[in-house]
Amino acid sequence: MSFAKEPTAEEPLIVAGAGLAGSLMALYLARRGYFVDIYERRPDSRQAEFVGGRSINLALSTRGLNALDGVGLKDEILEKCIPMHGRLIHKPDGGTELQPYGKEGEFIYSVERRHLNEVLMNAADDHSHVNFHFEKKIINVALSDGTPVIENMKTGERSTTKTRYLFGADGAFSAIRGALQKTGRFNYAQEYLSHGYKELKIPGGENGEWLMEKNALHIWPCHDFMLIALPNLDGSFTLTLFLAYEGEHSFSKLRTPGAAIAFFETFFPDALKLMPDFEKDFFDNPTGDLVTIKCSPFHYNDQVLLLGDAAHAIVPFYGQGMNASFEDCFLIDQLLDSLAPDWGEVGRQFTKERIDDAHAIADLAIYNFLEMRSKVSNKNFLLKKKVDKRLNKWFPKSWMPLYSMVTFSNIPYAEARKRAARQDTLLKQMGWIVLAVLAILFFSMIAFGRTLVI
């Protein structure tokens, strides 16, 4: 059968994009002995000077670690990670409060994107059947026969090549997905938040020490907007301001150094003090958009499979973008265990198993923005979190807070969301039962009182 052909040197597997998802996917495929060609529009980041534009550090958690473990890189990566034990909330009065992420020993890790990407590329490069093609972008796919069209980013020259199966890991604005979008009945949605983001920096101290708590993710929640900070290995922190484009508190109001400084003095005075280059960073760094991309299906015939941001770009508020992408690679590798070399079936199964999860984590990530910028300073919310954690302690297997299911387990995202909804319903019912018992007790007391009086 034609769809069951193995890849060869002449007709290799191709991965579009040598970012985090593309590099890990290539590595998983290489470990199976496949011929793999990777096309990346940028120069080799291992040899290039630092290129900005994408976030500097990311939060790595269970799903990502699990996928790194699958290629034997977990320990090497963990060596250069900084554990963050919880959210460190900066309050308006200048005080702080640590809200642990999970149980004792459960935490997430701050990791540098560039380092992580380099480790993955090096590991893939170690396989003799893997070829990187830098500054070459797959700009289109002829879906009649799956032929990728490649543009040389230096010369503008276009060419085509042959492939057995194409993995589209070319990011949120994927050209491969663009080709699929022209096929019949392809569902697609891109939705922007009304907020944008801007990265800033708190440098390390004189001796490379951290000038705020190192082992936490810092949050300054201001209801409509927030500032967060993640620690880096060199003692610095990368800060991100999430703020609406328009409105009372918005980027549109911060167009002069005076206005920006006054805004930070009002809402983030402790952070501002630690940012000597604030003005320069604020006006030199671009303001980024926050987009959610959903699509369906993730595959096309026995030719193409989308993964990572190309399949499901999400907003960063659950710290799951990279983790979900890594989990894609892990799941595809599992499917190959039973289905290889039936590439068409791998694609179909991946779509079938993964679409609901991708949509669930996309929605949860949008919801979590509200939690981070506002709910973390709400007493009822914190009480509910406490009850949630207590129930988890009593019933560790049957009761798990949503955050823990998403961050510290491999429970499929959609299932995690469903379980959390069931738990919330139960919690409300329990609340009513407690109220009812109290009411019965109250009236019994009155009745008892009456009896006494009589």
Add this chain to the structure above:
Amino acid sequence: MSFAKEPTAEEPLIVAGAGLAGSLMALYLARRGYFVDIYERRPDSRQAEFVGGRSINLALSTRGLNALDGVGLKDEILEKCIPMHGRLIHKPDGGTELQPYGKEGEFIYSVERRHLNEVLMNAADDHSHVNFHFEKKIINVALSDGTPVIENMKTGERSTTKTRYLFGADGAFSAIRGALQKTGRFNYAQEYLSHGYKELKIPGGENGEWLMEKNALHIWPCHDFMLIALPNLDGSFTLTLFLAYEGEHSFSKLRTPGAAIAFFETFFPDALKLMPDFEKDFFDNPTGDLVTIKCSPFHYNDQVLLLGDAAHAIVPFYGQGMNASFEDCFLIDQLLDSLAPDWGEVGRQFTKERIDDAHAIADLAIYNFLEMRSKVSNKNFLLKKKVDKRLNKWFPKSWMPLYSMVTFSNIPYAEARKRAARQDTLLKQMGWIVLAVLAILFFSMIAFGRTLVI
């Protein structure tokens, strides 16, 4: 101010698309004395032989008639319309049941797309400042300065032209919207139903008479799928089968004449008897997709405005696609009353006022598929409809069924949806009150009985 410049012969208004929305928009603009150029990728349909592919007849209702009235064409159009007083449900036992659409005198009209389009084009053509450019497609817009890029469909030659303001009425797969989609923070979603559709035909009788009830929209509801029929002036009916692509009852199962005929014999025997060319029609006519398209914003700077299907393509189950498009033209004309020649502000206001309505009717149209194919034969649903209508009779101003608000009023779609939700809540509460009163009566009777016994 540059954005307040009036159009001129050198820099006219341009309308992309001479379909229903584009022709009516051009006519509204022409009546204001503007120079208008209309670009249409197809040949002039007034001179061409019949071109299939799009639905032959459509349901015209209050919003559409209102917009036609605004250009003085309502009566001319109504002359060639067939009133449909209600849904004529074809039951499995061969019987039929008429479910009226509204109150006495409220009905919708079956109208031929081609006739309607021709009347609109002729009326626009009567204005000396209007120029039609057929077989010329606007394939892109250079958004730096709003320059449209035009492709000659016969020669393939490309050129550019100048415009004061561009109206994108180029349909569900709008190239103008494609250009906007590449701008920052443009929200876009295309979602396909798992059902497709196929048009069929019941010809007229020997003397051009209708072989089924003429003044009704016929429905054969089968829960997961349905057949509908609309009357044409020549005595024929245009039928549309809505059926899933895959599954137990699906197009995938109807790949042979035998299978298709058996399917129709089982579910639509009365219709099949009236279709002498069934087999030919079924296998010659294409199977069409059903797509919902949402986007936001509808405008770009002071350069572009999207309207009609280009802004909001919806599924056909509420009969509102054309009506919503015509209402767009009416609303834009109203905005021009107060805002012309500030084109940028017209666009901004149109986006502001129309997005929620467009999204509401898109959702309602998807919901109505369920109503048409299944709920119309559900007793509880019919009872609720009766109560709804009775309340409307008692409180004609404050209580209106959703269908009536959408079809027989100009209440903005989003507001109609909100009002209907409030009415539904009220209805449920009334149900509980009735139950409570009955319960009190019941227990009072028992107590009364006891008193008697005592």
